[in-house]
Amino acid sequence: MNEHKVVILGAMGAGKSTLVRAVAGGTVVDTDVVNTDASSSKLATTVAMDYADVNLPNGDRLRLYGTPGQQRFSFIWPVLxxxxxxxxxxxxxxxxxxxxxxxxxxxxxxxHAQGVPVVVGVSKFDMAPEVDLDSCQLKVQEIAGRPLPLVPIDARSEQAVMLLMDVLMGEVEAAALVDDHA
Structure with a gap:
């Protein structure tokens, strides 16, 4: 049995909690509180993390950690x-x-996680179809220092979330193969 720790990063309102709930089938430990950040109209926000422990069909375990998105909580990102x-x-x-x-x-x-497989999901793409994913991909590669998969996603769609997770797990498996042959 393998354990896969996956960390979900992103801004407040990007869909991290929704994604974690979709993967976990709704069974999540969360730390949502009333939102006091005037820059967002969200009613609640995560202040520590969302957590889900999922048993996969092949016997592996997936441990999901959804981080708070606000910069004031950035101290927790390296820990997670x-x-x-x-x-x-x-x-x-x-x-x-x-x-x-x-x-x-x-x-x-x-x-803090150099070399760890990463997938970038672009949520709410339906609300901003003018976003140029190709230029976004180039900027992501420039900032990350390596090419990363970029996937438009609706975090409310279990099917879309599972596709995103499949892309990530493919990256994890590819990295393991490279490590095995290094």
Whole structure:
């Protein structure tokens, strides 16, 4: 049996908690509280983390950690990234500058989880179809220092979330193969 620790990073409102709930089938430990951040209209926000422990059909375990997105909680990101086998970074396509929003999360991964497989999910793409995914991909690669898969996603769709997780697990398996042959 293998354990896969996956950390979900991204801005407040990008869909991290929704993604964790979709993967876990709704069974999640969360730390949501009333939102007091005036920059967002969300009613509740995560202040420590969301956590789900999922038994996979092949006997493996998936441990999901959804981080709080606000910069004031960035001290927890390196702690949660320790020992991660994979990272999902969610960006809100409807934000004014989706690439700028991604930068702090990409830099945190580059500093604290170098070489860990990462997938970037762009949520709320239906609300901002004008977002140029190709230029976004180039900026993500520039900031990350390596190419990363970029996937448009609706975090409310279990099917879309599972596709994103399949892409991540493919990256995890590819990294393991490379490590085995190094």
């Amino acid at each position: 990234l320790q020992g991660a086998r994979g990272v999902v970074i969610l960006a809100d396509a409807s934000s004014p500058d989706v690439v700028q929003e991604l930068q702090s999360y990409l830099l945190a991964v580059r500093e």
